[in-house]
Amino acid sequence: xxxxxxxxxxxxPPKVWAALMNPDTLAxxxxxxxxxxxxxxxxxxxxxxxxxxxxxxxxxxxxxxDDLQExxxxxxxxxxxxxxxxxxxxxxxxxxxxxxxxxEIAFDGDVKISGMLxxxxxxxxxxxxxxxxxxxxxxxxxxxxxxxxx
Amino acid sequence: xxxxxxIGRAVKRVEDKRFITGHGNYTxxxxxxxxxxxxxxxxxxxxxxxxxxxxxxxxxxxGVIAIFTGADLAAVNGVPCGWxxxxxxxxxxxxxxxxxxxxxxxxxxxxxxxxxxAETKEQATDAAEAVKVxxxxxxCVVDAAKAVQAGAPLVHDDVPxxxxxxxxxxxxxxxxxxxxxxxxxxxxxxxxxxRLVPNAIEPRSYNxxxxxxxxxxxxxxxxxxxxxIRLLMCAFVLGIPEHKVRVVSPDVGGGFGSKIFHYxxxxxxxxxxxxxxxxVKWTSERSESFLLDAHGRDHVTKAEMGFDANxxxxxxxxxxxxxxxxxxxxFSSCVPTYLHGTLLQGLYTxxxxxxxxxxxxxxxxxxxxxxxxxxxxxxxxxERLIDLAAHxxxxxxxxxxxxxxxxxFDGVQQPGYQTQVALQYDSGNYEGVLKKGLEMVNYxxxxxxxxxxxxxxxxxxxxxxTYIEACGIAPSAIVGSLGCRAGLFESAQVRVQPTGKVSVxxxxxxxxxxxxxxxxxxVADKLGINLDDVEIVHGDSExxxxxxxxxxxxxxxxxxxxxxxxxxxxxxxxxxxxxHKLEASADDIEFKSGNFTVKGTDKSIGFGEVALTAYVPHxxxxxxxxxxxxxxxxxxxxxxxxxxxHIAVVEVDKETGKVSLKRFIAVDDVGNVINPMIVExxxxxxxxxxxxxxxxxxxxxxxxxxxxxxxYMDYCMPRADDFPMFETASQVTPxxxxxxxxxxxxxxxxxxxxxxIVNAVIxxxxxxxxxxxxxxxxxxxERVWHAMxxx
Numbered sequence: 001x002x003x004x005x006x007x008x009x010x011x012x013p014p015k016v017w018a019a020l021m022n023p024d025t026l027a028x029x030x031x032x033x034x035x036x037x038x039x040x041x042x043x044x045x046x047x048x049x050x051x052x053x054x055x056x057x058x059x060x061x062x063x064x065x066d067d068l069q070e071x072x073x074x075x076x077x078x079x080x081x082x083x084x085x086x087x088x089x090x091x092x093x094x095x096x097x098x099x100x101x102x103x104e105i106a107f108d109g110d111v112k113i114s115g116m117l118x119x120x121x122x123x124x125x126x127x128x129x130x131x132x133x134x135x136x137x138x139x140x141x142x143x144x145x146x147x148x149x150x
Numbered sequence: 151x152x153x154x155x156x157i158g159r160a161v162k163r164v165e166d167k168r169f170i171t172g173h174g175n176y177t178x179x180x181x182x183x184x185x186x187x188x189x190x191x192x193x194x195x196x197x198x199x200x201x202x203x204x205x206x207x208x209x210x211x212x213g214v215i216a217i218f219t220g221a222d223l224a225a226v227n228g229v230p231c232g233w234x235x236x237x238x239x240x241x242x243x244x245x246x247x248x249x250x251x252x253x254x255x256x257x258x259x260x261x262x263x264x265x266x267x268a269e270t271k272e273q274a275t276d277a278a279e280a281v282k283v284x285x286x287x288x289x290c291v292v293d294a295a296k297a298v299q300a301g302a303p304l305v306h307d308d309v310p311x312x313x314x315x316x317x318x319x320x321x322x323x324x325x326x327x328x329x330x331x332x333x334x335x336x337x338x339x340x341x342x343x344x345r346l347v348p349n350a351i352e353p354r355s356y357n358x359x360x361x362x363x364x365x366x367x368x369x370x371x372x373x374x375x376x377x378x379i380r381l382l383m384c385a386f387v388l389g390i391p392e393h394k395v396r397v398v399s400p401d402v403g404g405g406f407g408s409k410i411f412h413y414x415x416x417x418x419x420x421x422x423x424x425x426x427x428x429x430v431k432w433t434s435e436r437s438e439s440f441l442l443d444a445h446g447r448d449h450v451t452k453a454e455m456g457f458d459a460n461x462x463x464x465x466x467x468x469x470x471x472x473x474x475x476x477x478x479x480x481f482s483s484c485v486p487t488y489l490h491g492t493l494l495q496g497l498y499t500x501x502x503x504x505x506x507x508x509x510x511x512x513x514x515x516x517x518x519x520x521x522x523x524x525x526x527x528x529x530x531x532x533e534r535l536i537d538l539a540a541h542x543x544x545x546x547x548x549x550x551x552x553x554x555x556x557x558x559f560d561g562v563q564q565p566g567y568q569t570q571v572a573l574q575y576d577s578g579n580y581e582g583v584l585k586k587g588l589e590m591v592n593y594x595x596x597x598x599x600x601x602x603x604x605x606x607x608x609x610x611x612x613x614x615x616t617y618i619e620a621c622g623i624a625p626s627a628i629v630g631s632l633g634c635r636a637g638l639f640e641s642a643q644v645r646v647q648p649t650g651k652v653s654v655x656x657x658x659x660x661x662x663x664x665x666x667x668x669x670x671x672x673v674a675d676k677l678g679i680n681l682d683d684v685e686i687v688h689g690d691s692e693x694x695x696x697x698x699x700x701x702x703x704x705x706x707x708x709x710x711x712x713x714x715x716x717x718x719x720x721x722x723x724x725x726x727x728x729x730h731k732l733e734a735s736a737d738d739i740e741f742k743s744g745n746f747t748v749k750g751t752d753k754s755i756g757f758g759e760v761a762l763t764a765y766v767p768h769x770x771x772x773x774x775x776x777x778x779x780x781x782x783x784x785x786x787x788x789x790x791x792x793x794x795x796h797i798a799v800v801e802v803d804k805e806t807g808k809v810s811l812k813r814f815i816a817v818d819d820v821g822n823v824i825n826p827m828i829v830e831x832x833x834x835x836x837x838x839x840x841x842x843x844x845x846x847x848x849x850x851x852x853x854x855x856x857x858x859x860x861x862y863m864d865y866c867m868p869r870a871d872d873f874p875m876f877e878t879a880s881q882v883t884p885x886x887x888x889x890x891x892x893x894x895x896x897x898x899x900x901x902x903x904x905x906x907i908v909n910a911v912i913x914x915x916x917x918x919x920x921x922x923x924x925x926x927x928x929x930x931x932e933r934v935w936h937a938m939x940x941x
Contacts, residue, residue: 112854114259114856118858119859119860122856
């Protein structure tokens with residue numbers, strides 16, 4: 001499944017970059033995340049609880065931030081396993097400045113899913129991913145607002 | 151001849167009492183003492199190497215009795231394929247092992263990696279989830295035409311180009327090419343006959359047990375042919391003695407072909423039951439049914455039909471890629487070949503035909519016979535071509551058919567019709583069914599309405615399908631010469647009890663067809679007794695001597711004929727007994743309406759008294775054995791060839807592409823009819839299934855080999871409110887070579903209906919100036935809309 005979209009955040013790229021690279025922030029803003037454990041400079045183990053229409057499951061696996069070009073771009077790689085199916089994603093993320101204080105985040109990638117996730121959840125995958133991405137960015141927005149207020 | 155008029159009467163189905171009152175007895179209802187339950191660990195991936203299986207945590211889970219993996223079954227055979235097809239060069243088809251559990255790699259999503267057996271189903275399911283399987287996902291291939299291309303991933307490492315076989319039938323290709331080159335017009339169609347999920351309402355279920363004292367196995371299986379399962383499992387898979395195995399198929403909730411085949415779970419559970427010394431049961435989840443019940447169809451075809459200047463067909467050339475899925479299912483190899491290529495004569499006098507089929511492995515669920523099996527594919531091909539040709543040549547599609555029909559022949563006065571593709575049709579009156587169909591639909595009126603609708607900006611279309619099928623499967627010698635590894639006769643035992651009541655043991659199996667009624671009608675009619683006095687016993691290898699089961703619209707034509715043979719033997723012996731009692735010669739005894747009478751006198755005794763005499767033989771012929779009980783085997787002389795004409799009238803919404811089915815006319819000639827209500831029910835069900843393929847159904851795989859619509863939320867099944875009242879009629883051209891003159895009705899509806907619908911939609915689009923050649927089934931509003939907009 002293709003995963004692509006754009007989102008505008010009210011903060012400059014370096015600030016957005018810092019937030020995205022901070023495991024504590026990520027643990028707050030990733031929807032459904034119940035555990036995020038740093039295993040290397042840019043690798044994490046994670047547990048995510050996600051509901052996809054008729055199927056829901058707890059995904060365990062790893063996240064990796066790759067091809068880091070601070071503060072412009074990186075690739076998020078995820079290998080997540082669950083009883084309802086496995087997901088394998090590679091998403092390229094670009095940060096471009098808009099004026100002085102805003103950033104446009106563009107993401108584009110591919111998610112491969114298998115098992116029940118594919119056979120039962122595929123129909124709602126698009127919708128659920130949209131909701132989750134929106135949630136992620138609105139959480140990120142709130143997080144950025146908090147840090148600028150403090 | 152009929153003696154009490156039960157044959158031909160719409161008797162209500164005797165089996166319905168238990169079904170509609172909830173007293174059916176299905177395999178999953180059977181719970182044996184010390185019952186255990188199985189659950190499977192299945193591959194999520196379509197193609198992946200197994201690196202490691204860790205069962206240690208699962209083994210410690212509550213209630214777990216045993217866990218087996220592919221390694222435990224290394225010495226056990228896989229399930230066999232029942233039909234050998236050879237490559238064009240004479241080599242035997244590639245038939246890689248279809249293991250009960252995969253040990254090296256999974257070849258389709260859902261392939262079984264391990265089985266967990268526990269005290270309860272829930273415990274087994276929980277423990278199956280705790281089995282850790284490490285897999286390396288491999289590139290996969292799902293499309294048949296792509297699978298044969300160089301560099302495609304190999305489903306089986308030792309099968310080059312994923313080709314199970316290639317196969318050709320008909321006239322030499324040079325002759326067909328020459329005729330095609332000379333044709334005044336050639337209609338070409340590239341199309342897909344999509345993959346379908348069979349969707350029996352009762353999921354597959356098995357319960358297998360082993361008794362160490364008697365050393366006997368008992369397998370309860372939701373199957374269309376318990377004896378065949380016993381034969382395949384004993385002789386080919388497990389190597390256990392057949393006389394030590396009882397296979398029972400109790401009530402079965404639909405099959406549509408998908409329960410013909412010997413599935414891996416049947417043999418595996420039987421193997422497990424001996425290993426653990428307790429009965430093991432497994433009932434498929436619906437999501438497992440979608441992934442594992444053998445699918446149907448899945449052909450990618452290019453077909454060309456050549457016509458002379460008068461619209462006579464001069465040649466037919468066909469190239470098909472048939473997707474067989476990851477393994478050869480029991481009859482998969484004969485479906486795209488001997489049940490498809492052999493039907494490409496259709497109802498037409500086409501003098502030159504060549505059909506070329508390449509059968510291919512892919513990383514998908516195995517594909518096998520599904521209601522109609524091969525014949526819907528052949529009918530779709532021919533009927534789409536001829537309707538499209540009519541559009542292209544600006545001719546009337548009915549008229550074009552009349553010009554090409556094989557003239558009527560009864561198979562008695564006139565000989566059978568020898569086709570260019572191996573078969574010899576038994577009897578037919580093809581123009582008859584089309585004439586009747588045209589009358590019923592009021593053809594001229596519908597065409598007028600179509601023109602008016604076009605003036606008012608509406609799209610109305612009428613589509614035809616005049617089909618033929620080969621049923622009554624099958625004459626053993628013929629199918630043997632074509633590669634079938636079994637005889638396809640049928641057995642029947644008719645046992646007259648001392649009180650004159652009759653038990654019939656038939657090798658046919660009823661799973662919706664109503665045999666308990668139809669067969670009883672035949673027996674009661676022929677013996678002149680009440681319907682209530684006949685009991686039909688089927689589905690138990692211990693009760694019924696032998697059987698080849700139910701598929702290919704064969705039960706009445708083959709199983710019914712076997713019953714007729716036994717009835718004849720009973721009447722003949724009854725005459726001898728009656729003659730002795732009446733002090734006459736057996737030659738002078740006639741049997742009518744349940745009475746044995748000395749010809750030309752009123753001296754007579756009833757069937758009941760003859761039966762009692764046979765078992766209490768105090769006054770009895772010296773040279774005659776007691777008893778009135780005969781077994782027979784019937785091997786048909788030929789296939790039977792039902793045919794018919796289906797006509798659809800549709801309206802297509804210009805704005806949305808939605809197809810509304812306005813009328814559906816089905817004129818079917820299935821030979822003599824025993825129970826017209828049951829035949830009509832079979833036609834209705836078949837038509838719905840065929841229209842389901844045309845408008846709603848289709849298994850969709852993504853590029854990773856994942857079946858993306860494996861639930862009723864995503865796989866669209868036809869529903870009653872999708873249909874108008876069907877207008878049905880029958881024509882009777884008796885089969886000349888079986889004692890009942892019957893041809894079979896189980897598949898007719900599915901075979902005939904789909905092309906009529908698609909032709910009607912295409913016709914509607916042409917009426918609005920959209921010269922569309924093809925729309926891929928199912929004809930969803932989106933596809934129809936795109937076809938209109940893109941044309």
